[in-house]
Amino acid sequence: MGMETAAEQAFRQEVRAFLAEKLTPELAAAAARQAGVFADGELSRRWHRILYEQGWVAPAWPKEHGGPGWTPLQRFIFDDECARAGAPQIPVMGLQMCGPVIMRYGTAQQQAFFLPRMLSGEHYWCQGYSEPQSGSDLASLQTRAIWEGDDYVVNGTKIWTTHAQHANWMFLLVRTSVEGKAQGGISFLLTPMDAPGISVRPIISISGEHEVNQVFFDDVRIPVANRLGEENAGWTVAKHLLEFERGAGASASRLSRMLDQARIIAGRELSGEGSSLWEDDSDFRARLNALRIEVAGLAHAEAQAAAQLSAGKDIGSTASRLKLQVSTLQQRATELTLEALGAYAAPDQRGALGYGANGEPIGPAHAVTPTARYLNTRAATIYGGSSEVQRNILARALLGS
Structure with missing residues (x-):
């Protein structure tokens, strides 16, 4: 990435080497069968344990509480590489949301009891x-x-x-x-x-x-x-927590993987002309490529926000803008994938979804998750602060209204 220093590029290579060793094909395949926001309970626990043993399970935690003490840009690089590799997404409720508020508002006794157990995964x-x-x-x-x-x-x-x-x-x-x-x-x-x-x-x-x-x-x-x-x-505690829920992330790489899947499916599924949808449908190609341009812009904005946070700057309403953009792009990407899937979007694939699923997929392997992901992302513009709420925040910040 263009804005990274030599040290940050070396850190990115370190993360890639870790993922190449620890993200086994089994874990990656299990993560690919997840349609929800976070990995299922058992898959989440397995990946949590691997990250914990590496000392990387809580990227935002300072060293005094058992975290790696990374800068916001290092955290972004780690999240970005995990997204590129298709690693499981462990739930954020403890480590990313409750942990920081216990550090800020908790008593010494509360910190000593909860933080180590949150870090180890004993507390979910x-x-x-x-x-x-x-x-x-x-x-x-x-x-x-x-x-x-x-x-x-x-x-x-x-x-x-x-x-x-x-x-x-x-x-x-x-x-x-x-x-x-x-x-x-x-x-x-x-x-x-x-x-x-x-x-x-x-x-x-x-x-x-x-x-x-x-x-x-x-x-x-x-x-x-x-x-x-x-x-x-x-309410004051809750507002501090929401700063972590809506902070800068690395969603662009996950969106790129979704668009890659849509491109692969479009190249394999036949159009009405007897050849692939990708070959025959110029409108589909144009819409997918337009989404790629928007995702590239999002990638730049996310990296810029991480760099600003690393420099000690407040990104302010940028968090709301990113949340609004990410949730909308998620919905549009899953809609495009579903369109590429065609008739295979109709079967109920629940038996083949999730960690440890033993149901046989109906049709090709690429048909298992797109419909469930499309349906799941209908909520993306509601959870974590609805799009209407984000627009109100932006209006107040930018227009003073």
Whole structure:
């Protein structure tokens, strides 16, 4: 990459060598069968362990907490190479989201207990934010926590909870006060998932995957010692966490792999003329190449954002612009792949998806994941802050409105 120094180019080669050795064909093939955002529980655990043994499982963590102490540009290079190689994407809820806020707001005791277990993978985390009537308007959440003795007694429900079926810990926002502004009455709690009164109900996505859940709290007792930050100050903690969810990433290389898949499929599937779709359909070629140009622009913007962060600069609303662009490009890339697949987009391939799947694919191997990925990415413009929310952020930042 043009902006990298000799040291950064050497680091990129080091990451490539690691992936060439540790990302086995079995793991890469399992990752290719994932249609969701993150690798399935067992695949995630396996790749987490490999990264942990290398000391690379928490790229954003400082050395004093067990991380590699990388710069933002090094983190970008690592993420970019993992994307190029098709490595599994381990969930971000613990290492990338909860970990940094424990470092910032946690007590010494909380840091000593949670951070090493998060790093090793002993603790698998999920996020309790959204509720059935509180999604983009998160401050309207209603899950209530009443202080009683040494505990909070929690009642309510969380929804769209990614990997709650795998997790053994959750960080969640609860309402501890109904006085004043809605944001001012929220607290940030940490709870084990096996606490009495917690139940998890699967939500099967339209793509056929069990990726998200609804979690119910029925008189769940969470120790006050498991509160992060002050009571009623959880909104401040949550905003700090969202900075990590919406930071600069390396999505362009994953999008390039998706477009490569669309190109391969278009070269193998026949058009109505008896030859390949790629040969016969100039409109399809033009649309795919136009997407490639947009992805190349995204790659430059992501690398530039990482370089700015490494230089200690605030990227501000750029995070919202990147999130908006990435989610839209994901949807358009999967639409193009589905179009290339033609009739093979119709069969239900759920039995052949995911880690350890033993179902026989219907049709060619390249037909297994595109439909599920297309359906899964319909949510890309909603999760992590909807496109409407991102546009509002950009309007305020750029137009002052």
